[in-house]
Amino acid sequence: WKRLEEMDLRGKRVLTRVDINVPVSDGRVSDATRIERIVPTVNAILEAGGTPILLAHFGRPKGRPDPALSLGVVLPALERALGRGVFFVEAPIGDGAREEIASIRAKDGADAPVILLENVRFYPGETANEDGFCDALAALGDVYCNDAFSAAHRAHASTEGLARRLPACAGRLMEAELSALEAALGKPARPVAAVVGGAKVSTKLDLLSNLVTRVDHLIIGGGMANTFLHAQGVAIGTSLAEKDLADTARRILDEAERAGCTIHLPVDLVVAREFRAEAPHEIVARDECPPDAMILDAGPESVRAIVELLGRCKTLVWNGPLGAFEIPPFDTATNGAAREAAVLTAAGQLVSVAGGGDTVAALNQAGAADGFSYVSTAGGAFLEWMEGKTLPGVAALGG
Numbered sequence: 001w002k003r004l005e006e007m008d009l010r011g012k013r014v015l016t017r018v019d020i021n022v023p024v025s026d027g028r029v030s031d032a033t034r035i036e037r038i039v040p041t042v043n044a045i046l047e048a049g050g051t052p053i054l055l056a057h058f059g060r061p062k063g064r065p066d067p068a069l070s071l072g073v074v075l076p077a078l079e080r081a082l083g084r085g086v087f088f089v090e091a092p093i094g095d096g097a098r099e100e101i102a103s104i105r106a107k108d109g110a111d112a113p114v115i116l117l118e119n120v121r122f123y124p125g126e127t128a129n130e131d132g133f134c135d136a137l138a139a140l141g142d143v144y145c146n147d148a149f150s151a152a153h154r155a156h157a158s159t160e161g162l163a164r165r166l167p168a169c170a171g172r173l174m175e176a177e178l179s180a181l182e183a184a185l186g187k188p189a190r191p192v193a194a195v196v197g198g199a200k201v202s203t204k205l206d207l208l209s210n211l212v213t214r215v216d217h218l219i220i221g222g223g224m225a226n227t228f229l230h231a232q233g234v235a236i237g238t239s240l241a242e243k244d245l246a247d248t249a250r251r252i253l254d255e256a257e258r259a260g261c262t263i264h265l266p267v268d269l270v271v272a273r274e275f276r277a278e279a280p281h282e283i284v285a286r287d288e289c290p291p292d293a294m295i296l297d298a299g300p301e302s303v304r305a306i307v308e309l310l311g312r313c314k315t316l317v318w319n320g321p322l323g324a325f326e327i328p329p330f331d332t333a334t335n336g337a338a339r340e341a342a343v344l345t346a347a348g349q350l351v352s353v354a355g356g357g358d359t360v361a362a363l364n365q366a367g368a369a370d371g372f373s374y375v376s377t378a379g380g381a382f383l384e385w386m387e388g389k390t391l392p393g394v395a396a397l398g399g
């Protein structure tokens with residue numbers, strides 16, 4: 001793929017796919033991280049003399065305008081992050097939008113405009129990656145820049161089709177994401193450890209099967225670990241688990257053994273009778289979970305073992321919490337392991353990359369996110385990449 005710097009952007013309309021699909025509550029953006037992370041790309045386009053025309057989706061409208069999912073809601077946060085005004089074009093994609101863009105550019109004179117188009121998913125052709133819609137989008141620009149790694153698992157018009165119609169390049173954020181992921185699983189410094197946590201094995205089967213062939217150590221935590229413990233014949237009381245996946249868990253353990261990947265499950269457990277903050281809890285050995293108790297976190301011995309293991313590794317990929325991190329004190333294992341990863345990273349001993357779903361929230365809560373080498377903005381795309389899948393949005397840029 002080409003970098004932004006390799007393109008001639010002077011005087012060009014640069015259709016820039018960004019992911020500003022951010023959480024909103026009470027009409028306000030509650031976490032602007034994704035918006036802040038596109039600023040370098042927008043500024044680089046402006047500095048190179050181009051007009052950034054931002055294309056983005058928001059939520060999952062049903063292929064028709066839905067006022068509740070207008071990108072207008074993110075406009076103030078976008079303007080704040082960029083430190084400048086943004087023109088919001090609500091005219092339909094086609095002649096209407098093309099003329100409005102032309103008049104904004106003609107009027108704006110010396111101060112190059114930044115333009116945001118309305119939610120691209122208001123059109124059925126977007127998710128269908130339909131030819132006519134791709135052509136209509138392409139007619140709005142001269143160059144295509146994809147800066148939305150976190151939407152690159154979608155083969156949509158704005159993430160895939162456009163790359164085949166206009167001279168295309170990766171934006172700065174896309175480039176940063178791809179280099180971080182390459183460092184973590186492409187050609188990583190070994191040994192490589194992966195932390196995979198979260199509630200369910202069923203949502204991460206492909207991911208686990210791929211990781212056992214790629215990493216040297218796989219640390220499994222959260223509710224998923226219960227399913228593995230159960231598969232090994234360990235009593236897990238009333239713990240959340242997918243008992244019907246015991247055979248699958250055993251198959252993954254066998255695959256790991258064949259591939260030379262060591263699986264690390266908790267060696268001690270934090271158990272409680274109730275799932276609520278500060279519920280009375282105790283620490284037990286892994287085969288001593290009382291029949292009326294549930295496992296809510298890995299215990300201190302497990303954390304010590306993870307800390308010791310990370311000290312021997314050079315690369316870490318992290319996805320998902322190690323315990324019920326939303327409810328203290330069951331965030332203790334996640335916090336302990338994440339903080340150690342940050343310390344080792346700061347000391348230059350570890351390359352640490354995290355992403356996907358709850359991961360960023362868990363690392364933020366641990367105060368460790370800033371200490372990681374790289375925290376991806378992606379949810380589903382990060383998981384698909386960890387599963388070893390080709391992401392259509394990246395493939396369309398040329399690999």
Ligand code: 3PG
Binds near residue numbers: 019059150151154379
């Ligand atoms: C995300 O929030 O992970 C991306 O913006 C992709 O959104 P989607 O799952 O609706 O395609």
